Amino acid sequence: MTAATLDTPPPAIAEEGRHIPGNKGIWVGITCEFVEFLVLFAVYFISRAHFPEAFHEGAKHLNTVAGTVITLLMISSSFCIARSVNSIRQSHHQAAVAWLVGGLIVALGYPVAKVLEIQWNLAHGIDGGSGIFYTVYYYLTFNHLVHASWGILGILWVLARLIFHGYSAEDHTGLEALASYWHATDIIWLVIFPLFYVLA
Template structure:
């Protein structure tokens, strides 16, 4: 007796089928991301208000900053974000060793940001550029250092998920913690992509 047609169809148990309609990460991380986005929205409003009242300062301000530092930070964060994409992709295939390597690389690249920022600030101060030099630089330091704080939080998250991945805590069936760290890390990337042209490019 032949098997009914409906029963003869094998349903693939791939990740895409199981995760269809699922929100990446977890609810907690999205609440945190919402708060971060609101915070920076307010800071960007401050930027535009200050620029409207002091257009000359914001037109000449970027000339004294080291554009190469901003470009380097941008490349580090984007490359690090790409590594986290590959890490999530790997854990979906249950390739935990590969995922760990991608997370470790993302962490190392991410650590390059505070290192570059440290030398950039040293160069700025050596050339008389600090928070009291003018309104442009006050806003610049406030926004970029605030962003750096969130990057530190992101690096702690990457370190934590790297440790858990090395212990086999994630699999293709349960990797929301890893995905949450990746989503937060991508958020810091997106915010920096707004900050970078505001201070290093636009006049």
């Protein structure tokens, strides 16, 4: 996701004044993200079908608290970013900035929590070579962390533009594009969390 993707002109307004939030570029990116994770989820279910016991036993050794914290961070940051979009739509510039700063701070908690989780895993002998379950777990969660990191960089870019009045009630495509991408990344984590930490 690039700065150009965030700030390209919005798509045409649809019937009755409705429009797709963000722009075509960001939705191409979101579609690619979903396709990538659909492939990864297919790998998960194929592996689970072949090694059910490994997945059942592996889930017992993951840090459920860490997974829950990351879930709460993703949901909370999505809420803050959504409030920022709502604020700019109402021409409440300072509130939009404040909510986006809040979203950034909460979002930064995700990589911190993930690093702490990995340190906990390694201290308990859980690495990518510990079995098929952990190989799939690391591959999926690391890929999600990469996408979330791109989102955090996007937040920084949009926040800088927002602070200097780069968005207004009439034109806030970049902020909407960021929110769309972050919500998509949030949805993917809400699938990952139960697959590894709850249902396996």
